[in-house]
Amino acid sequence: MSYKKRLLFLILLDSIIVMFAIFAASWIVYPNTPVNAENLFVLIVTSISLLFFHHFYAFIYKLYNKVWAYASVGELLTIVRAVTLSIVTTGVIQYLANGFDLYRRALIVTWLLHIILIGGSRFVWRVYRDRYITTDKDKKRTLIVGAGAAGTMIARQLHQNHDNNELLPVAFVDDDMGKWRMEIYGLPVLGSVRDIGRIVENHQIDHVVIAIPSLKNGELQQIVAKCNETKAVVQMIPKIEDLMTGKVSVSNLKNVEVEDVLGREPVELDIHAISEYVTENTVMVTGAGGSIGSEICRQLMNFTPKKIVLVGHGEFSIYTIDMELREKYSTTNIEIVPVIGDVQDRKRMFDVIKEHQPTIIYHAAAHKHVPLMEYNPHEAVKNNVIGTRNVAHAADAGGVGTFVLVSTDKAVNPTNVMGATKRVAEMVVQDMAKHSDTKFVAVRFGNVLGSRGSVIPLFKKQIEKGGPVTVTHPEMTRYFMTIPEASRLVIQAGTLARGGEIFVLDMGEPVKIVDLARNLIRLSGYSEDEIPIEFSGIRPGEKMYEELLNEKEVHPGAVYEKIYVGKTVDVDSRALDRLVDSFGEYDSVQLKNELMGIVFAEREVLAARGS
Numbered sequence: 228m229s230y231k232k233r234l235l236f237l238i239l240l241d242s243i244i245v246m247f248a249i250f251a252a253s254w255i256v257y258p259n260t261p262v263n264a265e266n267l268f269v270l271i272v273t274s275i276s277l278l279f280f281h282h283f284y285a286f287i288y289k290l291y292n293k294v295w296a297y298a299s300v301g302e303l304l305t306i307v308r309a310v311t312l313s314i315v316t317t318g319v320i321q322y323l324a325n326g327f328d329l330y331r332r333a334l335i336v337t338w339l340l341h342i343i344l345i346g347g348s349r350f351v352w353r354v355y356r357d358r359y360i361t362t363d364k365d366k367k368r369t370l371i372v373g374a375g376a377a378g379t380m381i382a383r384q385l386h387q388n389h390d391n392n393e394l395l396p397v398a399f400v401d402d403d404m405g406k407w408r409m410e411i412y413g414l415p416v417l418g419s420v421r422d423i424g425r426i427v428e429n430h431q432i433d434h435v436v437i438a439i440p441s442l443k444n445g446e447l448q449q450i451v452a453k454c455n456e457t458k459a460v461v462q463m464i465p466k467i468e469d470l471m472t473g474k475v476s477v478s479n480l481k482n483v484e485v486e487d488v489l490g491r492e493p494v495e496l497d498i499h500a501i502s503e504y505v506t507e508n509t510v511m512v513t514g515a516g517g518s519i520g521s522e523i524c525r526q527l528m529n530f531t532p533k534k535i536v537l538v539g540h541g542e543f544s545i546y547t548i549d550m551e552l553r554e555k556y557s558t559t560n561i562e563i564v565p566v567i568g569d570v571q572d573r574k575r576m577f578d579v580i581k582e583h584q585p586t587i588i589y590h591a592a593a594h595k596h597v598p599l600m601e602y603n604p605h606e607a608v609k610n611n612v613i614g615t616r617n618v619a620h621a622a623d624a625g626g627v628g629t630f631v632l633v634s635t636d637k638a639v640n641p642t643n644v645m646g647a648t649k650r651v652a653e654m655v656v657q658d659m660a661k662h663s664d665t666k667f668v669a670v671r672f673g674n675v676l677g678s679r680g681s682v683i684p685l686f687k688k689q690i691e692k693g694g695p696v697t698v699t700h701p702e703m704t705r706y707f708m709t710i711p712e713a714s715r716l717v718i719q720a721g722t723l724a725r726g727g728e729i730f731v732l733d734m735g736e737p738v739k740i741v742d743l744a745r746n747l748i749r750l751s752g753y754s755e756d757e758i759p760i761e762f763s764g765i766r767p768g769e770k771m772y773e774e775l776l777n778e779k780e781v782h783p784g785a786v787y788e789k790i791y792v793g794k795t796v797d798v799d800s801r802a803l804d805r806l807v808d809s810f811g812e813y814d815s816v817q818l819k820n821e822l823m824g825i826v827f828a829e830r831e832v833l834a835a836r837g838s
């Protein structure tokens with residue numbers, strides 16, 4: 228129906244209702260009053276006035292412009308306001324026309340009839356449309372977990388956007404027993420989280436939406452575990468911090484990611500200390516285009532440094548993070564400087580630091596892929612050891628305040644080239660700390676969820692191809708941390724630096740890789756029958772489990788929430804110099820032996836100290 232035809236129809240309908248209501252009210256209130264000239268005059272004046280003022284207020288409140296198929300309480304209140312004002316204004320006219328006599332009861336009944344008939348004429352269309360016009364055969368029957376403010380908002384939006392979404396809300400579950408057997412927007416609250424399996428089966432649920440933005444990670448894991456016992460697809464509303472910052476709205480449903488399930492409660496950062504440390508200072512990040520480096524840059528920008536220097540040797544990755552930061556922080560006065568440079572180029576590092584004079588350096592540039600470094604030990608040494616040494620020497624010469632090395636749990640009792648080179652890199656900064664005014668520290672943590680080259684993107688690609696998902700060993704475990712959490716703790720650890728420390732981030736409990744794979748398969752909407760898991764065998768240099776600190780290395784007690792500090796040992800600087808000066812003369816086997824010899828010598832010192 229065109230707008231003009233629709234407008235004429237509503238005006239005609241309301242006119243009939245108004246005239247009927249005033250005459251019906253008069254008959255109801257004054258059934259035995261004889262019709263005479265005076266009464267008829269008042270009735271005609273009242274009906275004409277009411278008709279005029281009803282249309283007047285209807286246009287003011289735009290009653291003829293609303294889409295009544297999606298009407299709700301707000302539209303009903305608008306009808307009440309328009310009708311009330313039209314009755315009150317008509318009452319004034321009647322009062323003046325009738326010689327200051329007012330038929331109050333007739334107007335009250337007219338008011339009630341108006342609301343019932345005009346409101347009913349609008350809402351009956353919505354009821355008819357929902358029941359008989361729209362079809363729900365192709366929609367996914369949806370269970371909403373959480374009957375609080377977010378859950379009811381989801382239910383309302385799914386109802387209102389009935390034609391534009393594929394989800395049909397069927398019911399709620401909530402652990403609040405006071406809500407059980409109640410109805411919200413016509414949807415029953417059928418039970419608690421532990422009843423999800425039964426409800427999904429009994430009500431043929433295809434989709435589950437977790438609508439509790441303030442969930443703690445342990446609680447989210449329990450809910451997802453219950454959902455994973457069913458064949459329903461699971462989604463969730465965004466995290467509370469994303470809602471509060473305005474990044475997304477409640478209606479932006481997202482798939483439950485492994486990061487959501489494995490993530491932990493965020494650490495409360497010491498904002499004051501970080502602000503003093505970063506704000507209005509120049510910071511430099513090496514490996515700024517990588518997963519960790521780029522997230523460190525994003526986190527640093529929140530503390531408004533004067534200048535941030537993005538150093539990396541991959542042109543596209545530096546371009547990407549540079550463009551992202553410029554777009555997001557275009558209204559700030561932060562100077563963003565992209566620098567293409569390889570940490571293996573000693574002169575380039577000296578020149579960059581001399582030019583920009585950073586106060587803080589976060590050194591995140593590294594080769595980190597374990598099997599690849601087993602085949603390329605010389606490249607691992609050049610990048611992880613010599614590259615770290617180059618930047619550290621340049622930092623010392625340039626008078627940098629703090630140098631933070633991003634390290635790894637694979638540096639503990641290393642059995643592979645990558646881990647050994649990262650432990651030697653830690654030794655480099657520990658050695659520099661002994662004779663430099665720059666505070667040199669290292670921060671050690673485990674695997675980062677979703678980082679480039681990590682297991683999560685690999686599993687996702689394998690699932691997209693239809694499987695199988697390859698896991699090296701059924702008992703292999705790893706520590707995991709989200710990229711934002713790791714980056715925030717790296718920045719926080721920098722504020723704690725005194726010089727020479729190895730800070731270790733609390734990674735929580737280790738996770739079996741096979742359990743991670745099963746979770747990812749299930750969260751992707753498949754079963755293990757559809758996407759099988761195959762065990763491929765341990766790869767060169769891999770350990771069955773990782774450690775964060777040797778038990779003889781750690782000082783008791785955290786220096787900050789989830790941050791511990793390791794004990795240091797004297798570093799044999801001559802061994803480091805020999806490795807750097809002569810590594811090109813070694814073949815792969817000799818180089819591996821030299822690396823392991825350095826870290827094994829340190830292990831013997833620790834063993835002797837503990838005995």
